[in-house]
Amino acid sequence: MLIRGGLVIDPASKKLGSYDVRVRDRKIVAVEPNLTALAGEKVIAADNYIVAPGFVxxxxxxxxxxxTLKEDLASGSRAAAAGGFTSAVCMANTxxxxxxPEQVYKFYQRAADLALINLYTVGAVTYDLAGETLTDFEALKEAGVVGFSDDGMPVENSALAREALERAGQLGLPVITHCGQLSLVADTIVNEGAVAKQLGLKGMPTxxxxxxxxxxxxLAQLTGYQVHIQHVSSATAVAIIRAAKTAGIKVTAEAGPHHFTLTDAALLxxxxxxKMNPPLRTEADVAAIRQGLADGTLDAIATDHAPHTEAEKAAGLLAAPCGIVGLETALGLVWTELVKPGILSPLQAIAKLTNIPANIVGLKKGTLAPGADADITIFDPHEKWTVDPDQFFSKSKNTPFTGRTLSGRVKTTIVGGRLIFTNGRIITE
Ligand SMILES: [Zn+2]
Structure with a gap:
């Protein structure tokens, strides 16, 4: 396969320019200007498009x-492919x-049978996410987890959280934490403030x-091991992480597209x-997250793709489950909200979607360097499109971006040298 005429942006190898990309035997073999197609080579024209490592x-x-009424490994990986994601790390709250280890083996077996993209899983920090007893980290690592997380259920016990960091750190894996003291949630998970008041809710403070x-x-400072903070939503949290990094503490952090795009006014x-957890916050929080992404305090962009059925979301603000689907709108939001206004350069934006997140969980992914797996995303940074959840490949349609016009659309997704998505269609064979 030869991808010709595109603008290659590969942050991992600091490459930005007009190059052609040759793929052979599932690997990248050359990234050079003006390559000539060989006999029998499939040529993909990428003129006016950006050619990036597959998103992670x-x-x-x-x-x-x-x-699986909400999503399964097959539908989730189709949504990922349509969004340009070639690798994804699944959370443990199934x-x-x-x-x-048995659950981890089953996950990888199902992924091998069903998934179009590279799928990985974390292992839970505590059994049943109950925050009481640590799981067998060593056995879970042996089975193939890429980190440990009780995402959705923060580990409240600090002694346990410390021990988790030590055990994971000794195995060279990160603890990935969802931050939010459940004891401070007043009635439901919306931001405490003017909008909550208008809705007659008390909500939770940042x-x-x-x-x-x-x-x-x-605790990361105390133990000397890496902690990764998920979906940062608050200005103060950004400031804490910035200070921690300045102090040399091993902390990495991610932000989701919804948290750098929307305020709690979207609830109206x-x-x-x-409604998501942590909730949408204020203008000041959104500004701080954008700043944090720009100055590197927030290392990566991750979607927290969280599908729910229409019936569940119809339960009203108090009772509805938290979360939105994110894979199919991520690139458009990154480009429209961060790159076009000049908050991130194209190189920075792609780094936050590729090699940086891959590094956080120790995956050898997110580069177009010769020898790397041929996971490639080709997108049109200029194409404008309007979000229509009925067009999603995800089983679920829960998004606050319906009707929004975005710039930047994925055209082609390649996983291990195999074309899996092109021009709006999933290619299964
Ligand atoms: Zn979470």
Whole structure:
């Protein structure tokens, strides 16, 4: 396969320019100007497009096993492919929870049978995400987890959180933490403030998140091991992480497209489809997240793709489950909200979607360097399109971006040298 005429942006090898990309035997073999097509080589024209390493999302919920009405490994990986993601790390809050080696083996077996992209899983930090007993980290690592997380259920016990960091650190894997003190949630998970008041809710303050972020970076300092903070939503949390990095603490962090795009005012228009955990916050928080992404305090962009059925989201703001689908709108939001206004350069933006997240969980992914697996995303940075959830490949349609016009659209996704998505269609064979 020869990808010809595109603008190659590969942050990992600091390459930016007009190059052709040759793929052979599932690997990248050459990235050079003006390559000539060989006999029998399939040529993909990428004129006016950007050719990037396949995107890596280190935070998705594919709901498999247990909640496959919302999503499964097949539908989730189709949504990922349509969004330009060639690798994704699934969270452990399935039913059963991914908390034993047997569950991890089953996950990889199902992924081998069903997934179009490279799928990985974390293992739970505590059995059943109950925050009480640590899982067998060594056995889970042996089975193939890329980190440990109780995402959705913060580990409240600090002694346990410390031990988790030590055990994971000794195995060379990160603890990936969802920060939010459950004891500070007043009635439901919306931001405490003017919008909540208008809706007749009390909600949760950013303090619930900030306390937990502060504790986790202090535990990282105490233990000397890496902690990764998920979906940062608060200005104070950004400031804490920035100070921690300045102090040399091993902390990495991610932000989701919804948290750098929307405020809690979206609840007034989109109701439960704008309810997520941590919640949408204020203008000042959005500005701080953008700044944090720009100055490197927030290392990576991750979607927290969290599908729910229409019936569940129809339960009203108090009762509806938290989360939105994110894979198919991520690139458009990154380009429209961060690159076009000049907050991130194209190189920075692609780094936050490729080699940086891959490094956080130790995956050898996210580069177009010769010898790398041929995972490639080709996108049109200029194409404008309007978000229509009925066009999603995800089983779920819960998004607060319906009707929004975005710039930047994925044209072709290649995984291990195999074309899996092109011009709006999934290619299964
Ligand atoms: Zn979470």
């Amino acid at each position: 999302d280190i935070h998705v919920h594919f709901r498999d096993p247990g909640f 039913d059963p929870v991914i908390d034993t 303090t619930a998140e900030d306390i937990h972020v502060a504790r986790d970076v202090l 228009e989109f109701g439960p489809n704008a």
